[in-house]
Amino acid sequence: MHTLKELQNRIGEAFGDTRFIHQPTHLYEPIAYTLDQGGKRLRPVLVLLSCELFGGDIEEAVFPAMGLEIFHNFTLLHDDIMDHAPLRRGKETVHQKWDVNTAILSGDTMFVLAYEFVAKTNPKLLPQVLDLFNSTARKVCEGQQYDMNFETQAEVSIDDYMMMIRLKTAVLIACSLKLGAIIAGADAVSADKIYDAGIELGLAFQLQDDFLDAFGDISKFGKTIGGDIATNKKTFLFLKSYQLANAQTRQNLTDLFLGSGTDSDKKISGIIEIYKQLQIDEITRREIEKHHKKALEALTSLNFGKESKGELLSLMDEMLCRER
Amino acid sequence: MHTLKELQNRIGEAFGDTRFIHQPTHLYEPIAYTLDQGGKRLRPVLVLLSCELFGGDIEEAVFPAMGLEIFHNFTLLHDDIMDHAPLRRGKETVHQKWDVNTAILSGDTMFVLAYEFVAKTNPKLLPQVLDLFNSTARKVCEGQQYDMNFETQAEVSIDDYMMMIRLKTAVLIACSLKLGAIIAGADAVSADKIYDAGIELGLAFQLQDDFLDAFGDISKFGKTIGGDIATNKKTFLFLKSYQLANAQTRQNLTDLFLGSGTDSDKKISGIIEIYKQLQIDEITRREIEKHHKKALEALTSLNFGKESKGELLSLMDEMLCRER
Numbered sequence: 001m002h003t004l005k006e007l008q009n010r011i012g013e014a015f016g017d018t019r020f021i022h023q024p025t026h027l028y029e030p031i032a033y034t035l036d037q038g039g040k041r042l043r044p045v046l047v048l049l050s051c052e053l054f055g056g057d058i059e060e061a062v063f064p065a066m067g068l069e070i071f072h073n074f075t076l077l078h079d080d081i082m083d084h085a086p087l088r089r090g091k092e093t094v095h096q097k098w099d100v101n102t103a104i105l106s107g108d109t110m111f112v113l114a115y116e117f118v119a120k121t122n123p124k125l126l127p128q129v130l131d132l133f134n135s136t137a138r139k140v141c142e143g144q145q146y147d148m149n150f151e152t153q154a155e156v157s158i159d160d161y162m163m164m165i166r167l168k169t170a171v172l173i174a175c176s177l178k179l180g181a182i183i184a185g186a187d188a189v190s191a192d193k194i195y196d197a198g199i200e201l202g203l204a205f206q207l208q209d210d211f212l213d214a215f216g217d218i219s220k221f222g223k224t225i226g227g228d229i230a231t232n233k234k235t236f237l238f239l240k241s242y243q244l245a246n247a248q249t250r251q252n253l254t255d256l257f258l259g260s261g262t263d264s265d266k267k268i269s270g271i272i273e274i275y276k277q278l279q280i281d282e283i284t285r286r287e288i289e290k291h292h293k294k295a296l297e298a299l300t301s302l303n304f305g306k307e308s309k310g311e312l313l314s315l316m317d318e319m320l321c322r323e324r
Numbered sequence: 325m326h327t328l329k330e331l332q333n334r335i336g337e338a339f340g341d342t343r344f345i346h347q348p349t350h351l352y353e354p355i356a357y358t359l360d361q362g363g364k365r366l367r368p369v370l371v372l373l374s375c376e377l378f379g380g381d382i383e384e385a386v387f388p389a390m391g392l393e394i395f396h397n398f399t400l401l402h403d404d405i406m407d408h409a410p411l412r413r414g415k416e417t418v419h420q421k422w423d424v425n426t427a428i429l430s431g432d433t434m435f436v437l438a439y440e441f442v443a444k445t446n447p448k449l450l451p452q453v454l455d456l457f458n459s460t461a462r463k464v465c466e467g468q469q470y471d472m473n474f475e476t477q478a479e480v481s482i483d484d485y486m487m488m489i490r491l492k493t494a495v496l497i498a499c500s501l502k503l504g505a506i507i508a509g510a511d512a513v514s515a516d517k518i519y520d521a522g523i524e525l526g527l528a529f530q531l532q533d534d535f536l537d538a539f540g541d542i543s544k545f546g547k548t549i550g551g552d553i554a555t556n557k558k559t560f561l562f563l564k565s566y567q568l569a570n571a572q573t574r575q576n577l578t579d580l581f582l583g584s585g586t587d588s589d590k591k592i593s594g595i596i597e598i599y600k601q602l603q604i605d606e607i608t609r610r611e612i613e614k615h616h617k618k619a620l621e622a623l624t625s626l627n628f629g630k631e632s633k634g635e636l637l638s639l640m641d642e643m644l645c646r647e648r
Binding site: 148 | 346405433447450455458465468
């Protein structure tokens with residue numbers, strides 16, 4: 001078994017070995033720029049981890065794993081256009097640094113690249129791998145559409161929200177784990193079980209992201225606190241507080257949320273204050289824990305040896321900022 | 325052998341049988357809207373024609389053929405955003421009717437759909453089919469980037485232009501023919517030969533499109549005359565006239581081309597007048613004929629019976645507006 005660190009290095013090395021710049025450079029430079037920023041490479045590492053858990057050779061999984069990472073970065077690139085986001089991982093977004101047309105077309109090209117890497121798999125497994133990737137990609141698009149719809153939709157329930165993050169975030173985490181299983185030759189039942197674990201992990205991961213936006217330690221989190229609040233995102237925290245609030249608090253929330261005149265810092269601190277009053281931090285932590293537990297149960301049903309799944313459990317803890 | 329009409333009907337029927345609207349409808353309605361507009365379905369018909377020419381069963385080619393058509397429509401959808409085009413086939417473009425975000429995301433989803441349909445092929449052929457489709461999709465993106473680059477690039481040679489239309493237009497025509505060949509089980513050499521024929525056909529087809537923009541019969545062409553001129557497209561006609569013009573005419577061309585103050589009708593008629601003086605119509609016709617001939621030569625080398633390739637030759641004539 002490889003350690004997490006070794007798997008991360010293997011993915012980093014694979015990206016380092018790949019030349020992403022071709023002609024016309026104007027098309028490929030934004031792709032190299034996006035992929036050079038690294039990020040945590042969570043998804044490809046999950047592919048390799050799962051592949052190894054099921055007894056596969058990680059070398060057979062490296063290219064398809066890179067495909068998922070390229071796809072993930074493609075979705076961020078296009079999402080950033082749609083959200084008018086100026087920054088990503090502390091650097092200018094592609095549509096900001098170049099322009100919208102460049103971001104659209106470089107994104108499209110990254111999407112093709114993702115397919116090219118996913119296709120570099122054992123030909124016998126290709127139909128199954130491609131089916132999984134296609135259905136995942138479609139769901140991620142659906143999730144982004146729901147996310148955009150929710151911005152202007154008056155009533156969004158917690159169930160709606162969970163459905164949205166399942167599509168937008170969790171299915172790609174689940175796909176990563178299932179892809180590793182398929183490449184290792186796992187049977188269909190086991191591949192589906194690890195997919196289910198991935199869904200729960202993905203839900204917990206997104207809720208954790210929501211949580212950190214309001215309650216994170218800036219020095220560890222690396223993002224500004226309150227970004228979701230400033231941009232009026234209807235996160236789990238907001239929806240839950242709206243659900244639990246009495247009429248007066250609900251009015252305060254709405255006023256702060258929609259109050260275009262409100263100073264941004266005041267808005268953020270005002271809303272976080274309400275979250276605290278309603279114990280949204282504790283409620284969110286419990287919700288994260290619930291999904292984490294479900295993910296562990298799905299993994300337990302797979303009967304891996306305790307040692308063999310140690311690295312996956314570590315990564316899950318890291319994703320959910322849990323102390324071990 | 326099926327007639328052209330029968331093949332077109334088969335494709336129309338296949339699109340008619342497919343439900344493109346799913347949840348969330350805001351994502352899928354623009355896709356159904358785009359695909360409902362029909363168009364000539366040239367590319368999928370070319371897939372079926374080629375499949376049949378090589379002795380294959382067209383039913384095995386219908387879904388992948390639809391995949392190419394969906395891909396083609398996806399590229400138009402995203403290109404229309406980049407070109408700020410208000411109309412496509414006489415109807416509002418998606419970004420105009422909905423908005424840019426919807427057009428980006430529905431386009432991305434169409435791209436996934438294209439892959440889903442392309443994947444519905446004999447699993448044994450999938451690696452080969454997917455390689456062809458991936459490399460084609462990448463080239464089409466590269467072609468679009470060159471096309472955008474040329475808008476602001478001071479010097480564009482005829483060679484540059486031919487390279488651009490090869491990528492942006494011809495490779496997808498060529499891919500259509502090769503895809504049909506692969507599905508029919510053709511050998512690699514024959515599949516490459518029909519690909520080459522497709523490249524030449526595609527080049528001729530794009531030059532014909534350029535030609536019709538200036539010299540077309542409005543009633544038959546269905547587009548307004550001079551659209552390329554009005555939007556300052558550096559077409560074959562423009563580049564050739566610039567190459568052949570003397571200093572004075574070149575100055576006139578540039579003044580008309582860049583003269584933002586010039587009335588659009590005057591600009592169009594002025595530039596067409598110069599094209600006529602320089603016999604660009606005749607020169608373009610000869611260039612089209614040259615590529616048509618090369619396409620026919622590539623086909624001849626494949627030794628199909630004269631009767632069997634009759635429908636393909638008819639479609640080629642139709643694409644190039646040739647009287648038979």
